[in-house]
Structure formats: C-alpha cells, structure tokens
Amino acid sequence: ARTSGPPRNVSARVAPLGSRLVLALVEDRTRERRIEAVRRDFVANVSHELKTPVGAIKLLAEAVQDAADDPEAVHRFSNRMLTESDRLTHLVQQVIELSRLQGDEPLESPERVRLDAVMAVAVDTSAMDAGAKDIRVVVEGQPGITVLGNEEQVTAAVANLVANAVHYSDPGSKVLVSAKVIEGFVEISVVDQGIGIPKHEIDRIFERFYRVDPARHRSTGGTGLGLSIVKHVAATHGGDVRVWSEEGQGSTFTLTLPHHATDDEEPPALPLTG
Numbered sequence: 001a002r003t004s005g006p007p008r009n010v011s012a013r014v015a016p017l018g019s020r021l022v023l024a025l026v027e028d029r030t031r032e033r034r035i036e037a038v039r040r041d042f043v044a045n046v047s048h049e050l051k052t053p054v055g056a057i058k059l060l061a062e063a064v065q066d067a068a069d070d071p072e073a074v075h076r077f078s079n080r081m082l083t084e085s086d087r088l089t090h091l092v093q094q095v096i097e098l099s100r101l102q103g104d105e106p107l108e109s110p111e112r113v114r115l116d117a118v119m120a121v122a123v124d125t126s127a128m129d130a131g132a133k134d135i136r137v138v139v140e141g142q143p144g145i146t147v148l149g150n151e152e153q154v155t156a157a158v159a160n161l162v163a164n165a166v167h168y169s170d171p172g173s174k175v176l177v178s179a180k181v182i183e184g185f186v187e188i189s190v191v192d193q194g195i196g197i198p199k200h201e202i203d204r205i206f207e208r209f210y211r212v213d214p215a216r217h218r219s220t221g222g223t224g225l226g227l228s229i230v231k232h233v234a235a236t237h238g239g240d241v242r243v244w245s246e247e248g249q250g251s252t253f254t255l256t257l258p259h260h261a262t263d264d265e266e267p268p269a270l271p272l273t274g
C-alpha cells in the first residue's frame with residue numbers, strides 16, 4: 001500500500017491556472033472520445049446480436065412455407081419462431097434499459113424504495129422459470145428496509161440477479177434472496193447453489209455482451225447484458241456489486257445501495273416467505 005510520497009498526478013496539482021485549464025480540456029476531450037468509442041462499440045455489438053434472432057426467424061418462416069403440407073413440422077417451426085421472437089424482445093428491452101443507464105450519472109431525484117416490494121416483484125418475474133425447474137426461491141430480510149433510488153432500476157437489477165441464479169442452477173436447488181443493513185448501506189444478496197463461475201472469468205462477467213463459454217449454457221438463451229445492467233444501476237445509485245463464486249458449488253452476488261432509514265423498518269431476521 002502507498003503510505004506517503006508525492007501525489008500521483010503531480011503535474012495537475014502544481015500546474016498554474018492556465019495550464020490546469022488546458023489539462024482539464026484535454027481530459028475532457030479524452031473522456032468524450034472514450035465515450036464515443038464505447039458508444040460505437042455498443043451499437044456494433046447490438047447490431048451483431050440482433051442479427052442472430054432476426055436471421056433465425058427469417059429461416060424459420062421460410063421453413064414454415066416449405067412445410068405447408070406437414071402440420072407437425074409447421075407446429076415445430078412456429079414454436080421456435082415464438083422462442084426466437086421472445087429472445088428478440090428480451091434483447092431489445094435490455095438494450096433500451098442499458099442505453100438509459102450507460103452515462104452512470106447519479107440519479108437526479110432519488111425516491112424512497114422499499115426493498116421487500118422490490119424483492120417480491122424480482123422473484124415473481126422468475127417464478128415460471130423457477131417453477132419449471134423445481135427451484136425454491138426464498139426471500140429473507142427485515143420488512144421495511146428502504147433505499148434511496150429509482151424503483152424501476154433497483155427492481156431490474158435484483159430481477160436480473162434472481163433470473164441468473166435460477167438460469168445457472170440445477171433443478172431442485174435453492175436460491176436465497178436477502179437484504180440487510182450494514183453501516184449506512186443495504187446489502188442485497190442473491191445466493192445460488194448453481195454451476196458457479198470459473199475464477200478466470202469473474203472479472204469479465206460484468207462486461208456488456210460477455211457470456212462465460214456460451215457452449216456451457218446454450219439452451220438458456222441469455223444476452224450477456226444482465227450483469228452489465230446491474231453494474232450500471234449500482235453506479236447510478238452510488239453503490240456497487242460484488243460476486244463470490246466457486247465452480248460447481250454456486251455463486252453469491254451482492255448489490256450494495258445507500259440505506260435510507262425510516263420508521264417503517266422492523267427488527268431484523270423475520271422471514272418474509274418460506
């Protein structure tokens with residue numbers, strides 16, 4: 001750790017006002033260029049990702065036409081068309097969500113957001129997937145915990161974490177969603193007993209469109225945008241998101257957001273659902 005010694009950006013600190021202004025302008029330009037590069041990259045990635053489901057739907061539509069006198073084949077192809085259009089809708093929704101968040105600007109007028117409601121909605125959005133895999137999603141936390149933020153964004157972030165926990169877990173396992181207050185912040189944790197994440201991939205999973213070895217979960221049809229949305233929501237709220245994971249054992253994602261103390265808060269450790 002650095003203990004003493006000169007500040008890292010010495011020239012910026014000792015520069016007279018005129019050169020400081022120039023330095024600020026140069027930094028501004030560099031920042032603008034970087035944002036522009038990220039934006040260009042994002043548009044290129046989105047276009048690429050959109051091509052896959054659109055291409056599949058076109059091919060399937062042609063297959064339906066060719067198979068007009070085979071009702072069983074028509075049924076099969078049109079079902080796959082529905083799956084692909086759901087995937088397309090999900091992708092477009094996530095792209096819209098992400099493009100709203102990408103500036104990481106702090107929220108202009110944060111509201112009081114009750115986490116018990118947020119967690120209930122987040123769990124509800126994965127209820128069908130969890131039910132289909134016989135995964136039990138348990139919510140725990142003291143009722144009434146409130147954060148300062150944007151309810152839609154916080155719900156989207158928690159919903160993405162729960163959806164991942166369910167996606168990347170085996171049938172019959174358990175997912176725990178909990179919230180607790182620690183020193184002015186609220187930690188929302190989503191713990192699963194799923195496939196886990198290889199150590200060397202952990203640093204990359206929050207990048208846009210990054211998916212750990214798509215072959216290992218081809219059937220789950222993710223977009224690689226979920227965690228990047230979670231990361232940006234954390235940033236706009238002045239919080240952060242961390243992960244612990246062990247391959248084959250499971251993962252814990254913890255989203256930390258600023259706490260807003262209210263009288264609604266009840267004593268800790270009351271299970272909301274079982």
Ligand code: ADP
Pocket residue numbers: 160164165168192194195196197205206210211212213221222223224225226227228251
């Ligand atoms: P995706 O749409 O692929 O789920 P995300 O951005 O949400 O995209 O996640 C990025 C990658 O991180 C996923 O492709 C998956 O490999 C890995 N991942 C995310 N959450 C989990 C989890 N709970 N367990 C195991 N792997 C996960």
